[in-house]
Amino acid sequence: MIDHAHDLRSLREATDRLLTAAAKLDNAAMAEASRLPGWSRGHVLAHLARNADALVNVFEGRPMYESASARDADIERDAGRPLVEQLEDVRNSAAAFQAVADAPQDWSRTVELRNGVTDSAGRIPFRRLVEIELHHVDLGIGYELTDLPDEFTAREIDFLADRWSGHPEVPPVTLSPGDGRTWRTGGTEGAPVTLSGTPAQLLAWLAGRGDKGDALTTAGGPLPLLPPL
Structure with missing residues (x-):
């Protein structure tokens, strides 16, 4: 809401x-x-x-x-x-x-x-x-990204995951911070990829900040590249 x-x-x-x-x-x-x-x-x-x-x-x-x-x-x-x-x-x-x-x-x-x-x-x-x-x-x-309020980080992950949802250049991606929450983004083509890490690390990938997701653990394929924001 x-x-x-x-x-x-x-x-x-x-x-x-x-x-x-x-x-x-x-x-x-x-x-x-x-x-x-x-x-x-x-x-x-x-x-x-x-x-x-x-x-x-x-x-x-x-x-x-x-x-x-x-x-x-x-x-x-x-x-x-x-x-x-x-x-x-x-x-x-x-x-x-x-x-x-x-x-x-x-x-x-x-x-x-x-x-x-x-x-x-x-x-x-x-x-x-x-x-x-x-x-x-x-x-x-x-x-730093780790200094952002937790509520903001979660909402911005929500927002950016929705932004890239259905994007044909991005494979199906599941984002997992390891605390029971998950986000899904990307399109429907290609092998599904799971990215695991802290919320700040997930945001780094989605927003193209910091290490741009290099610290994330990937499963199912390499770290997908996102188009520029």
Whole structure:
């Protein structure tokens, strides 16, 4: 069951964690490489700010981004700013998103995201939480997949397993954290594969983070490759 109020509370906490951690950096650290290929830490923070703006657009019925090229240009424009400006932008854009999300509205309505993707309005706070939590990890400043809240990790595994479900490039995959839970993803073609490991290791494979699943135990075949997110 979607609980947007719970997700908004979690989002505020996650945003505060990220801002507190990033405030310990300096201007030189902003220009250093993040864990995302081709992006500095400044790119990651600029993306988070512009993503908040884009989700305000979603709530208010406008296109999420003017275009893919405009999105990329805005991130590139803002990536080189000093730390204090980056933090202020992330904080202010997050507050603007929270203000729109706190307004009375129909949370069951369908909204449109990028590339024609649609979702219920009630799922948008969790989508924003994903951006904050995973990109906090991407900053490479001491916050790891193993530090993510357990509830978040399980829900993100749910979300990404569903995303790759039925994908023709992915064989049938069973994900097992060894605690009685299982997730299934992938298509119907090819030999079934079972991947076993901790929830953080399973998320690493699904989200293309960390070791990208190399620490998982595989049975039935090699570690499948996933398309880019």
